[in-house]
Amino acid sequence: MPITIEMPKLSDTMTEGTLVRWIKKVGDKVEVGDVLAEVETDKATMEMEAFDEGTLGEVYVEDGQKAEVGQKLALLLEEGEEAPTNGKADKSVAAGAGPKKGGKDKAPEKQEPPSAEVKQANQEAEGERSEGLEASPMADKEEGEEKPASKTSEHATKPAAGTEPSAKAEPAAAQAEQQVQESAEEEGRVKASPLARKIARELGVELESLSGSGPGGRIVRDDVLAAAKTGSKPGRAEKPSPVPQPQPVAGKEDKRIPLSGMRKGIASRLLEAKTTIPHFYLQAEVNAAPLMQLRKEVNNSLEASGAQSKVTINDFILKATAVAATRVPQANAAFAGDAIIQFANVQLACAVAIDDGLVTPVIREAQRKSLLQISSEIKDLAARARSKKLKPEEYQGGTLTVSNLGSYGVEQFFAIINPPQSLIVSVGAVLKKPVVTERGDLAVGERVILGLSCDHRVVDGAIGAHFLTELKKLIEAPALMLV
Amino acid sequence: MKYDLVVVGGGPAGYVGAIRAAQLGKKVACVEKDRAGGTCLNWGCIPTKSLLRNAELYSLLSRRAGDYGLHFEKLTFDWAKIISRSRSVADKLAGGVEYLFKKHKIDYLRVEGAIPRSGVVTYRNGNGKEATAEADKILVSTGCVSKEMPGLEVNGATVLNSHQAMIVERQPKRLIVIGAGAIGIEFAYFFNAFGTEVTVVEMMPNLLPVEDTEVSTTLEKAFTRQGIKFLTGTKVVKAEADKTSARVTVAGKKQETLEGDAVLVAIGVSPIVPAGLEFRRGKGGFVETDETYQTSVPGVYAAGDVIGPPWLAHVAMWEAIQAVDGVFAGHKPKKIKDFPGCTYCQPQVASIGLTERAAKEQGLTYKVGKFPFSANGKALAVGESEGFVKLLIGQPHGEILGAHIIGPEATELIAELGLAMNLEATYEDIEATIHSHPTLSEAIHEATGQAFGLAIHI
Numbered sequence: 051m052p053i054t055i056e057m058p059k060l061s062d063t064m065t066e067g068t069l070v071r072w073i074k075k076v077g078d079k080v081e082v083g084d085v086l087a088e089v090e091t092d093k094a095t096m097e098m099e100a101f102d103e104g105t106l107g108e109v110y111v112e113d114g115q116k117a118e119v120g121q122k123l124a125l126l127l128e129e130g131e132e133a134p135t136n137g138k139a140d141k142s143v144a145a146g147a148g149p150k151k152g153g154k155d156k157a158p159e160k161q162e163p164p165s166a167e168v169k170q171a172n173q174e175a176e177g178e179r180s181e182g183l184e185a186s187p188m189a190d191k192e193e194g195e196e197k198p199a200s201k202t203s204e205h206a207t208k209p210a211a212g213t214e215p216s217a218k219a220e221p222a223a224a225q226a227e228q229q230v231q232e233s234a235e236e237e238g239r240v241k242a243s244p245l246a247r248k249i250a251r252e253l254g255v256e257l258e259s260l261s262g263s264g265p266g267g268r269i270v271r272d273d274v275l276a277a278a279k280t281g282s283k284p285g286r287a288e289k290p291s292p293v294p295q296p297q298p299v300a301g302k303e304d305k306r307i308p309l310s311g312m313r314k315g316i317a318s319r320l321l322e323a324k325t326t327i328p329h330f331y332l333q334a335e336v337n338a339a340p341l342m343q344l345r346k347e348v349n350n351s352l353e354a355s356g357a358q359s360k361v362t363i364n365d366f367i368l369k370a371t372a373v374a375a376t377r378v379p380q381a382n383a384a385f386a387g388d389a390i391i392q393f394a395n396v397q398l399a400c401a402v403a404i405d406d407g408l409v410t411p412v413i414r415e416a417q418r419k420s421l422l423q424i425s426s427e428i429k430d431l432a433a434r435a436r437s438k439k440l441k442p443e444e445y446q447g448g449t450l451t452v453s454n455l456g457s458y459g460v461e462q463f464f465a466i467i468n469p470p471q472s473l474i475v476s477v478g479a480v481l482k483k484p485v486v487t488e489r490g491d492l493a494v495g496e497r498v499i500l501g502l503s504c505d506h507r508v509v510d511g512a513i514g515a516h517f518l519t520e521l522k523k524l525i526e527a528p529a530l531m532l533v
Numbered sequence: 534m535k536y537d538l539v540v541v542g543g544g545p546a547g548y549v550g551a552i553r554a555a556q557l558g559k560k561v562a563c564v565e566k567d568r569a570g571g572t573c574l575n576w577g578c579i580p581t582k583s584l585l586r587n588a589e590l591y592s593l594l595s596r597r598a599g600d601y602g603l604h605f606e607k608l609t610f611d612w613a614k615i616i617s618r619s620r621s622v623a624d625k626l627a628g629g630v631e632y633l634f635k636k637h638k639i640d641y642l643r644v645e646g647a648i649p650r651s652g653v654v655t656y657r658n659g660n661g662k663e664a665t666a667e668a669d670k671i672l673v674s675t676g677c678v679s680k681e682m683p684g685l686e687v688n689g690a691t692v693l694n695s696h697q698a699m700i701v702e703r704q705p706k707r708l709i710v711i712g713a714g715a716i717g718i719e720f721a722y723f724f725n726a727f728g729t730e731v732t733v734v735e736m737m738p739n740l741l742p743v744e745d746t747e748v749s750t751t752l753e754k755a756f757t758r759q760g761i762k763f764l765t766g767t768k769v770v771k772a773e774a775d776k777t778s779a780r781v782t783v784a785g786k787k788q789e790t791l792e793g794d795a796v797l798v799a800i801g802v803s804p805i806v807p808a809g810l811e812f813r814r815g816k817g818g819f820v821e822t823d824e825t826y827q828t829s830v831p832g833v834y835a836a837g838d839v840i841g842p843p844w845l846a847h848v849a850m851w852e853a854i855q856a857v858d859g860v861f862a863g864h865k866p867k868k869i870k871d872f873p874g875c876t877y878c879q880p881q882v883a884s885i886g887l888t889e890r891a892a893k894e895q896g897l898t899y900k901v902g903k904f905p906f907s908a909n910g911k912a913l914a915v916g917e918s919e920g921f922v923k924l925l926i927g928q929p930h931g932e933i934l935g936a937h938i939i940g941p942e943a944t945e946l947i948a949e950l951g952l953a954m955n956l957e958a959t960y961e962d963i964e965a966t967i968h969s970h971p972t973l974s975e976a977i978h979e980a981t982g983q984a985f986g987l988a989i990h991i
Contacts, residue, residue, distance in 0.1 A: 243957030245932045263865070270957055271932070 053126040057117040071113045242269035253278040253446045280311035312407040328506040331464045338480045338498040365425040370524040372396045372416035381517040384470045385507045399448030402435045412448040462499035472508035476501035539654045539668035541646045544571015545846040546674035546837025550853030555637035557861045564646035569630040573846040576696045583619035588726035647808040651832040673835040677802035684772040691774045693797045705794035713740040715876040717799035722878035733763040745888040745937040826856035875944040880920045883947035886935030898928040902984030904976045906940040911971040917941035922980040931959035
């Protein structure tokens with residue numbers, strides 16, 4: 051099936067680009083990853099790579115010409131295929147903006163008369179449809195059949211996911227209806243079970259990036275859970291990086307450690323977080339003496355009552371974070387593309403170091419839980435995290451995170467935000483330090499430095515500061531947590 | 534002769550595996566020592582369904598005709614005809630399988646096969662001479678036989694296994710059934726319907742022990758009403774039989790000796806493993822297979838009853854297709870996960886997925902949706918309002934964890950839940966599906982609603 055190559059959207063703000071020059075010429079063989087052309091955007095000149103193999107059949111935009119995002123640039127032919135005549139292609143491009151049925155009507159001999167269902171599907175698909183995460187399997191099918199060529203071409207060249215094909219990218223492939231139909235079967239729709247869709251939505255897994263193991267390649271629950279667990283996104287969503295990166299070479303005496311699923315997940319998630327989230331950082335030194343005093347009292351009373359476990363500094367900070375998050379709900383939020391989601395509950399994640407990595411188990415609805423509940427819950431979660439017995443739902447769905455390196459003696463640091471969250475609290479060690487008292491004397495104080503990494507798309511400086519101040523107040527006067 | 538695949542055993546796993554391989558363009562032979570169709574067609578599922586249909590009709594007319602305003606002066610039955618109808622149905626279907634072999638150009642060798650080594654199946658041909666079929670791959674689907682009970686040698690008259698029970702010449706007046714699994718229960722229902730005094734002995738605390746406990750207790754009530762006696766939580770301590778009668782000493786709440794004209798032993802099955810190769814075997818002697826259905830011998834695959842429970846024809850067929858597609862179609866085989874199980878007594882019992890016991894054991898969070906047929910219009914109209922639909926709905930996502938139906942046409946109704954589970958539909962999907970009125974299937978719809986306080990008719 052011929053694959054349409056469109057002007058890719060190479061940056062968030064890009065609406066059109068200039069085709070600087072074609073590197074491949076008509077008739078050239080193209081392998082996946084080959085550079086097809088150079089494209090100049092509003093920000094830079096970039097290489098446009100091929101995501102499919104074939105032969106460059108026809109070129110619609112010449113060197114130096116501008117094209118809108120989604121505009122058809124060229125046609126990639128598979129072995130044995132011939133380029134359609136210019137006339138036909140032009141016609142389809144022109145027809146692209148009109149009603150979709152038009153394209154089909156022009157080639158009635160290639161197309162069985164549409165069945166009643168198909169007709170209905172056409173009508174339904176006239177309206178813009180979101181990416182289909184909400185849609186039923188049938189709806190996906192309709193969508194797949196309805197917009198096959200644009201879907202295919204999207205796959206063929208677009209490096210940036212999640213952009214709607216523009217009207218100009220409408221199917222120009224009436225001449226190859228049958229094949230395109232088949233391609234849509236393979237690539238157009240996302241086939242996923244209702245349960246898989248629900249869980250994917252919750253865990254923030256992109257269905258488009260998965261390959262399904264269910265009947266007919268359907269994505270089922272286990273596929274989503276597996277993807278959530280490894281954090282990896284197999285399949286076509288994996289984009290080759292535009293610039294080849296220097297690779298380290300392992301010598302004879304060096305050790306080459308293959309990546310575990312967890313390490314892959316950490317690598318990809320944190321790279322994504324650090325490079326795509328606009329982080330900014332706030333820091334405050336907090337008087338930990340009242341908290342240390344209270345902790346002593348609580349632990350003494352626990353010991354007296356025969357309890358086995360003790361409350362840690364981290365437990366207090368978790369509790370304080372949960373309370374602060376309810377007082378500054380703007381900080382307990384996530385960026386959702388076209389909206390900010392402010393969460394009703396504080397799903398408090400806590401980073402736990404384990405062999406070969408870390409996990410962030412989640413204390414559900416932490417704002418409703420007492421210090422002791424939080425303490426015992428995190429002990430249980432951490433223990434099970436270390437023995438790798440956590441279920442995915444136990445470490446997914448956090449709304450903000452606390453990371454504490456105090457026990458290692460680290461004074462202060464800033465952790466990377468754990469997407470899709472917008473905030474992470476970094477807790478240093480409680481250290482004895484000289485402090486100036488209110489009366490102006492020097493005294494020995496117990497201090498802890500809190501770092502806050504914020505996603506500026508959601509949390510502005512003032513909100514972050516407000517949150518940090520609340521947190522500081524709660525730690526310095528722990529009785530306030532009861533209020 | 535050289536084949537791509539030689540299938541040893543022509544039952545549901547074997548004939549389905551052979552046909553699938555032929556569909557994939559492979560040259561296939563099927564070696565079967567008895568008759569194509571295996572236990573299922575010849576001595577299991579199919580002939581017993583024929584017998585049970587007779588039982589169902591006779592039971593309705595002899596016991597409940599009055600409810601329907603019908604009256605019979607001298608309602609009688611012809612035992613020999615009942616048996617022969619069942620046999621002719623089996624014959625017809627076995628012939629159907631043989632026709633399918635022909636249609637798919639599968640060489641059907643009606644002999645006993647042995648597997649001396651991977652790639653070779655040997656058998657004695659018509660002249661009694663050893664013959665060899667070479668095979669690129671071999672599929673073992675030799676099935677099972679009924680397990681015997683110590684002290685009770687099967688004789689076809691006073692000691693029966695399921696095979697003999699379905700062709701017993703004289704109807705026993707008193708029958709002891711040992712084992713209350715699907716086979717024991719179906720025969721208990723069958724013989725009772727025609728007036729045999731039946732006592733079922735079961736070691737486990739309930740009839741149909743694998744089913745949801747609520748289903749079992751409902752069946753127990755129904756059986757009590759039908760006059761079937763049963764002793765659950767009861768072990769057989771001694772059993773003996775002579776030419777005219779059988780005596781079984783059991784210990785449950787008390788120790789007692791039951792006497793019958795015949796005893797039916799339905800305590801499970803053992804694998805039939807072809808001669809030749811030594812396969813790695815698991816619990817109960819069943820052949821072990823890996824994720825691709827390959828046995829411990831490379832190139833030799835196995836599917837169906839011979840690889841262990843559940844011993845169900847539909848599972849065997851499914852496994853064979855998984856195995857064959859895995860070998861010849863590059864498909865990644867799956868092992869059985871959710872499968873329906875059916876018992877065809879009246880009221881019928883059918884289920885898929887987890888029982889409530891299992892869900893509890895696994896610590897799952899779930900809601901129960903339950904709807905009785907006594908509140909279902911169609912069930913009342915046809916006069917079969919015993920039983921219920923019970924769904925276990927996982928929380929928080931609403932997936933179907935298990936479905937349990939006891940009542941009219943339960944075995945047909947379960948298919949909807951099988952589809953729902955296979956598609957990972959949630960209760961909302963069932964709830965949002967229009968079920969025609971009046972049908973028994975509305976009970977499923979209402980059960981999903983009932984879990985969330987949305988059932989209309991209860």
